[in-house]
Amino acid sequence: xxxxxxxxxxxxxxxxxxxxxxxxxxxxxxxxxxxxxxxxxxxxxxxxxxxxxxxxxxxxxxxxxxxxxxxxxxxxxxxxxxxxxxxxxxxxxxxxxxxxxxxxxx
Amino acid sequence: xxxxxxxxxxxxxxxxxxxxxxxxxxxxxxxxxxxxxxxxxxxxxxxxxxxxxxxxxxxxxxxxxxxxxxxxxxxxxxxxxxxxxxxxxxxxxxxxxxxxxxxxxxxxxxxxxxx
Numbered sequence: 001x002x003x004x005x006x007x008x009x010x011x012x013x014x015x016x017x018x019x020x021x022x023x024x025x026x027x028x029x030x031x032x033x034x035x036x037x038x039x040x041x042x043x044x045x046x047x048x049x050x051x052x053x054x055x056x057x058x059x060x061x062x063x064x065x066x067x068x069x070x071x072x073x074x075x076x077x078x079x080x081x082x083x084x085x086x087x088x089x090x091x092x093x094x095x096x097x098x099x100x101x102x103x104x105x106x
Numbered sequence: 107x108x109x110x111x112x113x114x115x116x117x118x119x120x121x122x123x124x125x126x127x128x129x130x131x132x133x134x135x136x137x138x139x140x141x142x143x144x145x146x147x148x149x150x151x152x153x154x155x156x157x158x159x160x161x162x163x164x165x166x167x168x169x170x171x172x173x174x175x176x177x178x179x180x181x182x183x184x185x186x187x188x189x190x191x192x193x194x195x196x197x198x199x200x201x202x203x204x205x206x207x208x209x210x211x212x213x214x215x216x217x218x219x220x221x
Contacts, residue, residue: 001167032206034206034207034208036151036208038151042213043200043211043212043213043214044143044151044200044208044211045211046207046208046209049206049207049209050206050207055209087150087151089151089153089207091205091206091207094156094164095153095164095165095166095167096141096153096156097153098150098151098152098153099150100150101150101151
């Protein structure tokens with residue numbers, strides 16, 4: 001199975017900050033990577049797919065980059081609504097696997 | 107509006123069975139790839155199973171041989187039959203649409219396996 005490792009596990013930031021979350025794959029996955037946002041008690045929400053394509057309706061302050069084994073999710077100017085957990089997910093091979101998550105907190 | 111709604115969760119004893127349902131609206135399950143993803147309490151996300159439009163199915167090793175994904179096209183509903191349940195299957199189970207990435211998720215349904 002492909003292991004996905006996110007860093008950091010927890011990130012403290014303030015409104016207006018620019019933040020970056022990293023996701024590393026244990027083997028190359030090309031650009032078969034998605035990012036999700038999840039708030040407590042809610043379902044995950046797709047933010048980015050194919051490493052850098054923004055899902056419709058997602059604010060442009062979110063961006064993704066990377067290919068191969070290293071990927072990043074950036075938020076250019078944090079808004080209060082952005083404080084949540086974030087997960088990466090690979091779809092290069094089955095089983096699909098997720099990173100352990102990054103909790104973004106104030 | 108595109109949405110999915112899960113049902114069928116509950117408390118079950120180890121070794122028991124449960125069938126989850128996922129009713130879709132705004133799209134047809136037979137022309138979309140559909141998955142189940144679960145999340146144990148306080149933990150991360152784990153992909154469980156996927157069904158292709160053509161009917162092929164795929165499973166995580168942790169559930170292979172115990173869980174079965176299926177769909178009823180006229181009812182526009184996805185199912186997950188879960189047998190031989192274990193304590194470690196306790197989780198919120200989400201139904202999700204897509205292959206490669208999941209663009210539509212249900213609200214989730216809790217399955218608790220305990221004696």
